[in-house]
Amino acid sequence: MARAVTTQRKALNTLAAWTVGLLIFFPILWTILTSFKTEAAAIADPPVFLFFDWTTENYSAVMQRSDYAQFLWNSIVIAGGSTVLGLIVAIPAAWSMAFVPSKRTKDILLWMLSTKMLPAVGVLYPIYLLFIRLGLLDTKIGLTLVLMLINLPIIVWMLYTYFREIPGEILEAARMDGASLRDEILYVLTPMAVPGIASTLLLNFILAWNEAFWTLNLTAAKAAPLTAFIASYSSPEGLFYAKLSAASTMAIAPILIMGWFSQKQLVRGLTFGAVK
Amino acid sequence: MAKWFETHLPKIVLAPSFIAILIFVYGFIAWTAWVSLTRSRLLPKYEIEGFIQYERLFDSPRWDTAMNNLYIFGALFIGVSMILGLVLAILLDQQIRVEGAIRTIYLYPMALSMIVTGTAWKWILNPGLGLEAMVKGWGFETFTFDWLVNPDMAIYTVVMAAIWQSSGFVMALFLAGLRSVDTEIIRAAQIDGIPTWRVYVSIIIPSMAPIFLSAFIVLAHLAIKAFDLVIALTGGGPGYATDLPATYMYAMAFSRGDIGQAASSAMIMMLVVFAIVVPYLYSELRARND
Numbered sequence: 207m208a209r210a211v212t213t214q215r216k217a218l219n220t221l222a223a224w225t226v227g228l229l230i231f232f233p234i235l236w237t238i239l240t241s242f243k244t245e246a247a248a249i250a251d252p253p254v255f256l257f258f259d260w261t262t263e264n265y266s267a268v269m270q271r272s273d274y275a276q277f278l279w280n281s282i283v284i285a286g287g288s289t290v291l292g293l294i295v296a297i298p299a300a301w302s303m304a305f306v307p308s309k310r311t312k313d314i315l316l317w318m319l320s321t322k323m324l325p326a327v328g329v330l331y332p333i334y335l336l337f338i339r340l341g342l343l344d345t346k347i348g349l350t351l352v353l354m355l356i357n358l359p360i361i362v363w364m365l366y367t368y369f370r371e372i373p374g375e376i377l378e379a380a381r382m383d384g385a386s387l388r389d390e391i392l393y394v395l396t397p398m399a400v401p402g403i404a405s406t407l408l409l410n411f412i413l414a415w416n417e418a419f420w421t422l423n424l425t426a427a428k429a430a431p432l433t434a435f436i437a438s439y440s441s442p443e444g445l446f447y448a449k450l451s452a453a454s455t456m457a458i459a460p461i462l463i464m465g466w467f468s469q470k471q472l473v474r475g476l477t478f479g480a481v482k
Numbered sequence: 483m484a485k486w487f488e489t490h491l492p493k494i495v496l497a498p499s500f501i502a503i504l505i506f507v508y509g510f511i512a513w514t515a516w517v518s519l520t521r522s523r524l525l526p527k528y529e530i531e532g533f534i535q536y537e538r539l540f541d542s543p544r545w546d547t548a549m550n551n552l553y554i555f556g557a558l559f560i561g562v563s564m565i566l567g568l569v570l571a572i573l574l575d576q577q578i579r580v581e582g583a584i585r586t587i588y589l590y591p592m593a594l595s596m597i598v599t600g601t602a603w604k605w606i607l608n609p610g611l612g613l614e615a616m617v618k619g620w621g622f623e624t625f626t627f628d629w630l631v632n633p634d635m636a637i638y639t640v641v642m643a644a645i646w647q648s649s650g651f652v653m654a655l656f657l658a659g660l661r662s663v664d665t666e667i668i669r670a671a672q673i674d675g676i677p678t679w680r681v682y683v684s685i686i687i688p689s690m691a692p693i694f695l696s697a698f699i700v701l702a703h704l705a706i707k708a709f710d711l712v713i714a715l716t717g718g719g720p721g722y723a724t725d726l727p728a729t730y731m732y733a734m735a736f737s738r739g740d741i742g743q744a745a746s747s748a749m750i751m752m753l754v755v756f757a758i759v760v761p762y763l764y765s766e767l768r769a770r771n772d
Contacts, residue, residue, distance in 0.1 A: 215576070216577055216578075216579070219573065220578050220579045220580075223573055223574060223578045223584050226588075227587045230588055230591065230646065231590065233591075233603060233646070234602065236605065236606070237599070251615045252616055252620075253611065253619070295498050295502070296499060298495030299495055299498070302491070302492035302495050303492075318503055321508075323755055323759045324507065324755055325727075325728060325748065325751045325752060327709075327727075327728050327732070327744075328510070328511050328749070328751070329506065330731075331741060333506075333510060355502055355506050387491070415595070416593075416595035416598075417595075418596070419710060436598055437714070447601075447605060447611075454598045454602075458595070458598050461593055462594075465586060469585070469586045470582075472586060472589065472593060473585060473586065476593060477654050
């Protein structure tokens with residue numbers, strides 16, 4: 207609803223919106239600030255905001271823990287791997303539903319999406335047992351596969367909503383000009399689909415990067431990603447707030463930065479394509 | 483052969499996704515349903531014994547707490563997130579400067595893992611360090627805020643963090659809805675001298691009913707699935723005061739070695755989700771096929 211708003215009202219509204227924004231951002235900001243404090247300053251009473259001795263000792267302490275690099279690497283491999291695998295399976299499926307729809311296409315899509323609504327606990331135990339039998343428990347391959355499958359409905363749905371915006375006439379025109387199916391996909395469809403694939407990739411990477419339910423349940427030490435690392439770090443009440451904050455900051459930094467530089471994709475991805 | 487391949491290609495490329503989802507979702511749900519009818523303990527057994535696991539489940543005070551928490555959590559989380567999301571969307575719809583950036587900031591909590599942002603929340607909610615210490619530092623010595631360690635109130639801290647996480651998401655949905663309302667009608671109402679709040683209450687909000695419904699569905703299933711929030715903030719404690727069905731199931735399966743209980747609780751959760759989602763999908767399908 208666009209209406210004419212006076213300059214003064216506009217400034218007031220902007221101020222209000224940014225105040226709320228600051229409130230919402232506060233927990234994230236606080237984590238980042240705390241990561242630069244000494245352990246003593248982190249639990250100071252009353253709390254200090256900006257005027258403390260800034261230090262990077264927490265970061266070096268966390269980095270020196272021999273296993274941090276391992277957790278980070280696991281996160282990258284699992285999130286990246288499941289995203290790439292998911293796209294490989296989902297792109298053809300979404301292409302087929304968007305450009306060669308049948309009578310059942312809509313039903314299949316809704317059915318796929320509805321499975322994402324079901325609580326993951328319903329399939330946890332059978333997957334757990336299957337993993338024990340196949341020796342996949344606490345392996346990167348196993349977790350990559352599970353996260354790919356878990357997010358597959360979302361990837362297919364997202365890609366479908368993007369592909370549908372590509373006008374079918376262009377494909378027809380290409381076919382009239384004698385393009386084969388291969389040419390059609392390679393030279394016409396792919397270039398137009400890149401933005402949609404990019405934001406699906408971003409969304410899926412975020413989902414996989416943040417995944418806690420499956421990573422906590424299916425990994426122990428070898429294949430555990432950053433979320434498991436932080437969950438293990440945070441057990442004793444308030445013992446290492448500053449170091450925990452440093453580890454947390456490093457875990458959220460990639461998402462914060464990627465999200466900031468691809469705001470449009472982030473918004474569209476997180477709302478499952480509802481907001482353009 | 484090539485011709486056959488080209489005509490059937492759409493089905494062939496769809497098949498892997500279709501089969502994967504069919505097996506991994508419905509196949510495994512069927513397995514869970516089966517095990518929930520057996521006497522499985524540490525290891526799954528496959529002789530069907532009837533509904534004993536469900537009887538045990540409904541007799542368990544811990545499950546009772548988990549379900550009660552789900553009602554409290556679900557109602558407050560969905561209600562407050564929707565109201566806050568709507569207010570924020572109306573605020574952002576007033577031609578704000580640098581709207582894109584602020585929209586991203588509102589959405590950040592949704593993009594970050596709760597396991598990670600839970601650190602900050604634990605600090606804020608910690609009586610000795612966070613909000614309580616801060617307000618006491620301002621001179622209000624009698625101020626107490628110990629919900630995190632108070633068994634009767636701890637579930638409300640989970641609600642707070644969940645609202646923080648999701649209201650930006652609801653805001654984005656509503657904002658898109660506000661933008662799609664027909665401006666002609668609004669202008670006509672304004673020319674007739676109808677006050678702005680009446681325009682919102684009587685015209686704009688009713689026309690967004692479908693968005694309310696989708697927001698409700700998304701929030702409801704998030705509430706039922708809520709797991710990492712509890713793990714990050716309270717670990718289900720104090721005691722089991724903040725258990726939700728998902729953490730109950732997790733505790734049964736992995737620390738108590740009681741697969742039968744885990745399976746039956748998973749089935750109940752599934753039924754609740756079905757009860758909410760199926761009517762919605764059915765109406766969606768009907769609307770599309772008409």
